[in-house]
Amino acid sequence: MAAAAARELKRQREGDEVPSTAAMWAMWAGEAQYVYMPIADALKAAGARVCLFAAVSEIGAAFRSRGTDFTLTLRIADQSRTTGISVTFFANNTALLPRVKSSGDVISLHNVVVTMHCGELFVTFDKKSSSFALFEGKASTELRPYQTSIKYEERKQDDEILTNMRMWLAYHPPGLKDLELQLRSVKSDSTFDLVCKVLHVCQASTSEWIFYVWDGTDAPATEFQTFLSTEAFTSAPLHLEETPLPREVLCTLPCIGTVLRIFSNKFSKEILQLQRNVYWARFCNITCKQEFGIWKGTLLPSSRVRLLSNEDGSVVERLKMYDSRLTTQVHRQPMASLHKASDITEVEFNRAGYTTLMESLTNEQVTHKFKTLVRVVSAYPCQGSDLHSLLTGNHCLRLTLEDPTARIHAYVHKDDGVRFFGGFLTAAALTRKMNRLLGVPEPEEADEDAPLARNPPWIWCCLKSYRVDKYDPWGSRRYRIFGTEIRD
Template sequence: MEEAAARERKRPREGDAAPSAAAAAGAGKAQYVYLPVADALKAPGARVFLFAAVSEIGAAVRSRGTDFTLTLRVADQSRPAGISVTFFADNVALLPCVKASGDVISLHNVVITMHGEFFVTFNKKFSSFALFEGKVSTECSPYQTSTKYYGTQYDNELLTQMRTWLAYNPPGLKDLELQLRSLKSDTTFDLVCKVLHVYENNGEWIFYVWDGTDTPAAEFQAILDAEAVESSPLHLEGVPLPREVLCTMPCVGTVLRVFTNRYIKEVFHLQKNIYWARFCNITCKQEFGIWKGILGPSSRVRLLSHEDGSVVDRMNRIANQVHRQPMASLPGASNIADVEYEAAGYTTLMESLTHEQVTHKFKTLVRVVAAYPCRASELRLLLTGSYCLRLTLEDPTARIHAYVHKDDGAKFFGGFLTAEALIKKMNKLLGIPEEDEEGTPLTRNPPWIWCCVKSYRLDKNDPWGSRRYRIFGTEIRD
């Protein structure tokens, strides 16, 4: 009976710490067993010690009680897929503030919990942590520690090992991580981007995201039906953005709209227009030639620090792309249009939309993605001054409607032309190729053209609401 009682006293109980690696004989310092994550999962209910890399950073939110909570995902060599760690604290300042995914965290006296799946619980009463930079350096001191944390003499060695592993296995990088410039329809991928704005309407959320690159230029169905060519919306959301929001948008690169019908808990943080994030497992498709992101049931959003390696990489690239021409237009625009102001600088459509004055003259590089009217009979009347032509212009930053006024029609098309010649020029603008031996082409790809545009107002009492664009100083060649 006494031997059985002794064995029972030595057996670890739920909540007990894992056995130490060595006795603290003579050293006066406790020695801990840092378990690989895979081995820690074999001890549910026990207190364990982990040394791992942070692969995903969650958002700090208030729990159902009075605490604040934060979830990180950590990984090591034994479990690259990682495991979630949930922290609780009396205030946000006591939670881990991870600089970048790939940083290293030391966790003491955390508990492996099972609730549908394994995860780690950080108890504010007895657990502790320390955060270290994950990049290789000579600095081994933590940049943040909790009040109860005490390191060991083996921490530096473990940190060096973890940094070496991270150098060849950076967290979060996947084969299916894309930038906006390389989007593909109906492909599941991750996107690292800055969230510029969040909008909610009747349970549908729209995230306006940007990474400094241009989405690929779309091809359109080469349908000669007038309604199909004329109906090309300027944006996918129901109403345009308020001007005060529009003016916060960057003037270079595409702002992608990402749609979802479910609430994302990181929304509160993303609404502040300061965060970069990783959108995981999202898909994209085109509607009316505009790229649209979609968050599905398996999609997730992870906040990223400005010091995260993937964010730093993108910010460095963006810094070198000010006032660049659309990527899809390279190596150069087509030669089907002449403009009067050859020496004028280049302006994107978003630069004009956010210009401080209502009236604005500029030269831009665009595609004509739609025209109204586009029927032969109506175009012929345009040259007589009976019709006003509306073209939908597009570059990577925005779309606008720009008008060819009645008295400018003949100049824009290069003279008083026959109906046949007029249609031929309009087809060039819209990217509709001529029929070949194989029959009618299935797609059209509008060319990039230089164009002179100016804005004006219709109502002096509502200058911004009545703002319109007009094409001038531009002639379409034969």
């Protein structure tokens, strides 16, 4: 069979007419014998038709080509070339394209063409003469394909090749980098892959594209670099976008887990798919940093977006973890607060359940009350002299609260201020309590002109929403702290 394959490759290079699939390969016992070539060997035969048996390492998006066809690109790998090679498919409609359940599944390709374009080799699937079959990957023992093209011809000897491929995959899963993180493990200025659900895509006025992504975990709580002398005049923004999301979009976001914003200044064909529907995807080689204490993802020039099936192993794993998180009230709370929730506040709704800020923002009722676990990331005012006037005058204190799901402004009015601070206190005592909320480190005599790293503690507090304008209840909704006291 190897000799037959060699003769066939020679005919291809010399420009002979390509025979039919059955005649192209050596015949044995009346059954077509497809000679599968290692990818590394196939790449030495540019222009030839070959058969490949490999693992799918990356899944692209299906879209309409410049003509009337639909096209899809997969990346496949085997033992001979773990970096893989791209395979481009063409079909009259998307139903005829491969529908890969999960990266790591196995594909059998018959009569595909090794093509060179601009000095780069890839494989092309000819819709008239090529065929394919898809098999489940390393975790399966099923030998039958879950999808085949119309012209695909099975053979019994493929079972042994499939079994060997799965054994290799068990120790060498393709396309998975050493640094694949969940949102709960992101770090500043490192590059990594992120498997996540793309909930929404929009274009900002700056022409940047913004992906709203989620994997069911909470991004780490950040520290803040600030100057104590200017803290009273700074305000942490509520979001990284220029304008907040419309309420109809906001209400589609999950109420547990961080929704990360990933920014990109380049358009990709995957954006068209992601705008039409909600997909899971692998964001390859992206980076994150903190802006105003909010995590911001960025696509690099080398970054790629690969769509994933809901049956992909990485997707199934994340959904299982999220379902497990929902089973108990404690695990619904911020991951960073577990075993670290501060006892510096006492709340009126001590027996009330826990509500995230996103659950409140998407609540069907404009006005409602709830208990939550948050951090105070900024305050205005925050100096003792100004806080003292809050307790004796008609001023109010504005706190910026955050949890893994959202940020809001919440006000402490005069009526609640005395209880909030625990009585009529001196300016020094008020400053000391505010510093505890803001996470300002000791000692108190820290240089006001030197940068400080502060880490606000997690505190329980009671909130109630209200409206300022009855004709615009959602647009004028505000939050107010009540029934909460800072302990000594």
